[in-house]
Amino acid sequence: MKKLAFVLLFCAFANSYGQYTSASIKLGTFVPDATDAGFVLGYMGGKYIDENLDIGWSVDWFHKTYVDKSLVTELNNQIGIPNAEINELRARTNLHDIPVLFNMVGHFPLDHRKLRAYVTGGIGAEILLVFYRDFTNPDEDDLQVAFDFSWRLGAGVTYELGKRSDLLAEIGYHSSEPSWTYEVDDNNVTRTFERRFDMSGFMFRVGVRLFY
Secondary structure (H helix, E strand, O other), X not given: OHHHHXXXXXXXXXXXXXXXXXXXXXXXXXXXXXOOOEEEEEEEEEEEEXXXXXXXXXXXXXXXXXXXXXHHHHHHHHHOHHHHHHHHHHOEEEEEEEEEEEXXXXXXXXXXXXXXXXXXXXXXXXXEEEEEEOOOOOOOEEEEEEEEEEEEEEEEEEEEEEOOEEEEEEEXXXXXXOEEEEEEEEOOEEEEEEEEOOOOEEEXXXXXXXXX
């Protein structure tokens, strides 16, 4: 409760003394360990405490359809190589990754009057929507929702377009690992599988920040 009260008081302080707010749209590439690289889209809202510090929240969306190689290996080990082709189908996965984070951003002036550097850090929750193939009927999809704690560190630069708009480019490292276990009945044998998705990896993004 003390930690929650501190966060609420801090947010109230920020809201009282912030001079203006910002909204950023970011897009780029995310390279998590669980899948190949893919497109990531993000939104970040911020409230400025002063000209060098702002706090806010962000939400991102990453989508990927792929074959889970680690699950293929697990299925082949438990069921056997003769089923390798159908195991590939069973491991076909369609996921939507949605991290929601609380962020703090520190800004630093550079020699160029229109350029500024920044560093950012965030903590929050990860929501992973996973459409995976049914074990018995691999042509059909099942849905599972997984959650995990997540954190992110990043750095970037902004270029002033006007009094109320910036261009930005950043690199960041995101960390989370949602997972769940499930059981299937295979010829009267109950098998337990764990699906673990290591969504840790680097993001490379560009975008625009608007002030209001």
